[in-house]
Amino acid sequence: MADLDTYLEEWEPGPVTDTDSLDPERSQALAAVLETPRQLFGETELAPLWHWVYFQEWPPHSALGSDGHPTEGHFLPPIPDRRRMFAGGRLNITQPLQLGQPAERTSSLAQVVVKQGRSGEMVFVTVRSEFRQGGALRVVEEQDYVYRSGESTTKNPHSERPRQVPESTSEWQLEFTGDPVRLFRFSALTANAHRIHYDEPYAREVESYPGLVVHGPILAMLMTELARRSRTTGRVATVDYRLRAPVFAGEPVLVTGEPETDSARMAVVTAPDAVMAQAEVGFE
Incomplete structure (x- = not known):
């Protein structure tokens, strides 16, 4: 196979703009899936990262590949037999988005880099x-x-981990176990048809996982939500998160937080002490 750089030489997708009405009903549905306490579900402001249930893309069913992902997409790199992993991201909130008011999103390609990993070349x-x-x-x-x-x-390649809640001395703690029903509901809310989240035979036999995979965005949201519900003053202004390893359905995890002056260090850990995700949440 040719080097992946070869497939990307002329790939320069331009910016795209779309809109959404930000109807409150989708936020209410997400609050039910995450079991967000009522006092933290804003009637007017969109909570940090909750825009993930908006600005959705629903391609025709015939446009999906065997893995459930679209075969073509504006920001999908043109490489053969493409497999995708959500690795992390950053969020900066100047002012929260307001529910029930039209919003505009303009997306652009910020960076594309080919690196050599343990299993071969990867495109970031x-x-x-x-x-x-x-x-x-x-x-x-x-x-x-x-x-x-x-x-x-x-x-x-993923060995079974102990099915027990990790222990921690962190000031903020939240236990969580993803189950197939919650994963299915979250997939529906975010228009995510990737089969690793709801089709266990596919996840095991095709993508070599030991079971259904908990969505990376769920882990990022859990860390942000724990910081939001635990902090008594200020609002979330920044989130910088990194997904380090997959978490699987039925696997208990502990979401932890260590508050600092204007921020908090967050993590998702499995027993005995493996870190699956990390985040730095900043407050204003």
Whole structure:
């Protein structure tokens, strides 16, 4: 196979702009899935990262590949047998988006880099999105994706971890176990048809996971939500998160937080002490 750089030589997708009405019903549905306490569900302001249930894309069913992802997409790199992983991102909130008011999102390709990993070449793509209401810039987001080409050469590389809640001395703590029903509901809310989240035979036999995979965005939201519900003053202004390893359905995790003066260090850990995700949440 040719080097992945070869496929990307003329790939320069331009910016795209779309809009959404930000209807409150979708936020209410997400609050039910995450079991967000009523006092934290804003009637007018969109909570940090909750824009992920808005600005959705629903391609025709015939446009999906065997993995459930679209076969074509504006910011999908043109490499053969593409496999995608959500790696992390950054969020900066100048002012929260307001529910029930039209919002505009302009997305552009911020960076594309080919790197050599343990399983071969990988393409790192960063997409930057700016969110405006009434012409005013309110939120800026960058999302990092990693793509590889072809099947994994290692089958079932993920060993079983202890099915117990980790212990921690962190000041903020939240236990969580993803189950298939919650994963299915979150997939529906975010228009995510990737089969690793709801089709266990596919996840095991094709993508070599030991079970259904908990969505990376759920882990990022859990860390942000724990910081938001635990902090007594100020609002979330920034979120910088990194997804380090997959979490699987039925696997208990502990979301932890260590508050600092104007920020908090967050993590998702499994027993005995493996870190699956990390975040730095800043307050204003």
